Amino acid sequence: MRKASRLGKRNSLSRDQIIEAAISILDESGKGGLTFQALATRLATGAGAIYWHVENKDDLLISACDVVIQRTLHSVVERPTPEETIRAVGLALFDCIDTHPWMGTVLAQTPGKMPMVRILELIGQQVRVIGVVEEWAAVSALLSYILGVAGQNAANAQFARKHGLDRSRFLGEVADVWACLDATAFPFVSSISCKLAEHDDRADFLAGIDLLIRAMLPVKR
Amino acid sequence: MRKASRLGKRNSLSRDQIIEAAISILDESGKGGLTFQALATRLATGAGAIYWHVENKDDLLISACDVVIQRTLHSVVERPTPEETIRAVGLALFDCIDTHPWMGTVLAQTPGKMPMVRILELIGQQVRVIGVVEEWAAVSALLSYILGVAGQNAANAQFARKHGLDRSRFLGEVADVWACLDATAFPFVSSISCKLAEHDDRADFLAGIDLLIRAMLPVKR
DNA sequence: ACCTGAACACCGTTCAAGT
DNA sequence: ACCTGAACACCGTTCAAGT
Numbered sequence: 001m002r003k004a005s006r007l008g009k010r011n012s013l014s015r016d017q018i019i020e021a022a023i024s025i026l027d028e029s030g031k032g033g034l035t036f037q038a039l040a041t042r043l044a045t046g047a048g049a050i051y052w053h054v055e056n057k058d059d060l061l062i063s064a065c066d067v068v069i070q071r072t073l074h075s076v077v078e079r080p081t082p083e084e085t086i087r088a089v090g091l092a093l094f095d096c097i098d099t100h101p102w103m104g105t106v107l108a109q110t111p112g113k114m115p116m117v118r119i120l121e122l123i124g125q126q127v128r129v130i131g132v133v134e135e136w137a138a139v140s141a142l143l144s145y146i147l148g149v150a151g152q153n154a155a156n157a158q159f160a161r162k163h164g165l166d167r168s169r170f171l172g173e174v175a176d177v178w179a180c181l182d183a184t185a186f187p188f189v190s191s192i193s194c195k196l197a198e199h200d201d202r203a204d205f206l207a208g209i210d211l212l213i214r215a216m217l218p219v220k221r
Numbered sequence: 222m223r224k225a226s227r228l229g230k231r232n233s234l235s236r237d238q239i240i241e242a243a244i245s246i247l248d249e250s251g252k253g254g255l256t257f258q259a260l261a262t263r264l265a266t267g268a269g270a271i272y273w274h275v276e277n278k279d280d281l282l283i284s285a286c287d288v289v290i291q292r293t294l295h296s297v298v299e300r301p302t303p304e305e306t307i308r309a310v311g312l313a314l315f316d317c318i319d320t321h322p323w324m325g326t327v328l329a330q331t332p333g334k335m336p337m338v339r340i341l342e343l344i345g346q347q348v349r350v351i352g353v354v355e356e357w358a359a360v361s362a363l364l365s366y367i368l369g370v371a372g373q374n375a376a377n378a379q380f381a382r383k384h385g386l387d388r389s390r391f392l393g394e395v396a397d398v399w400a401c402l403d404a405t406a407f408p409f410v411s412s413i414s415c416k417l418a419e420h421d422d423r424a425d426f427l428a429g430i431d432l433l434i435r436a437m438l439p440v441k442r
Numbered sequence: 443a444c445c446t447g448a449a450c451a452c453c454g455t456t457c458a459a460g461t
Numbered sequence: 462a463c464c465t466g467a468a469c470a471c472c473g474t475t476c477a478a479g480t
Binding site: 048052 | 443444445446447448
């Protein structure tokens with residue numbers, strides 16, 4: 001009943017199709033929702049078929065992550081100064097992981113793999129343009145910071161989803177717990193618990209990036 | 222055959238015993254090695270018994286993490302200046318996660334829970350002593366950076382273990398892959414691939430901490 | 443070359459039954 | 462109150478058999 005066109009193989013499974021379907025499922029139902037069974041059902045095929053195009057689940061996750069990272073980084077336009085470009089890259093990544101929380105875990109757990117290499121490359125190029133003396137220290141600090149924030153944010157989102165809360169309700173619950181801590185043992189945390197709900201993760205993130213950029217520039221003035 | 226002493230319940234299972242056994246298993250065989258079955262065998266009991274003392278696996282992981290974090294932070298002695306104390310806390314955490322790689326994942330994925338609160342508290346207190354203007358920005362940047370680096374390092378260690386490599390062999394393999402990248406598309410990454418094997422994660426980490434601390438201090442001189 | 447789908451090994455969690 | 466261990470649901474991966 002099937003017609004396989006000569007060069008298109010239009011009806012058969014392709015690696016790209018699989019990855020695209022995986023991204024959809026991950027976006028819809030998180031990392032826990034991506035199952036070979038669910039994927040097979042969506043692709044109208046058997047679970048085993050996927051293994052012909054993909055090595056295993058790790059391979060699939062990394063590839064899905066890489067596709068999204070490529071698109072995200074590609075959308076960042078170069079700014080007048082390298083500092084501003086770094087900010088733009090950071091913000092793009094922040095927003096990207098905010099809308100695809102599953103990427104936080106994947107990115108943080110696949111050291112040296114392509115998605116991370118792309119980020120490293122872009123930041124490294126900009127830092128090199130600035131001409132920082134301790135180049136590697138600056139680049140690795142920026143990368144770690146970005147991945148750290150992204151991971152935290154993703155964890156928040158995933159936890160909130162798991163328990164059926166939205167972001168502000170979730171922060172509210174954390175603030176409540178923190179407010180109940182012993183103020184003698186935890187003076188700092190209990191003092192900021194009330195400010196937790198109203199703070200802006202995105203602004204905080206940018207402030208951190210600026211802190212790091214400022215620190216690596218030669219002392220001005 | 223068993224004697225249960227009146228107040229000790231010496232022979233019965235306790236939550237602390239379970240957590241301690243879990244830490245041992247995690248240290249020996251990583252996150253993948255911690256199974257309710259393995260845990261039950263080590264404790265000479267049934268898998269179901271553990272659920273009487275522990276809510277679920279997440280609860281167990283967080284508690285295990287918290288115990289180790291508590292010990293680690295407790296071992297840090299206060300230094301003459303808050304800057305030095307922050308460095309000491311950072312280093313202690315770095316070394317801690319280096320020897321207990323499983324903690325990287327747990328810490329990064331349990332936002333607002335006790336282990337993170339303890340770290341936040343300690344850093345927050347020191348930053349408050351310094352009297353930084355943008356207090357929260359500084360604290361959250363430090364925390365994210367520390368968790369980010371720790372997570373990366375843990376991921377390295379876990380990946381290396383999974384594939385039966387030691388650290389330097391693992392870095393060597395990553396360097397090889399990076400060196401094969403197209404130098405036109407990835408000029409930065411391929412240029413640093415040769416330096417990858419010889420760099421010192423711990424020193425890089427400290428450099429990043431110093432960068433952040435320097436940035437939050439008022440401009441000197 | 444590529445797909446099917448049953449089978450396997452494994453794992454977190456539950457629960458009726460015990461003490 | 463606390464433990465036992467079989468049972469359940471689920472999931473990644475494999476593989477003999479198909480086309």
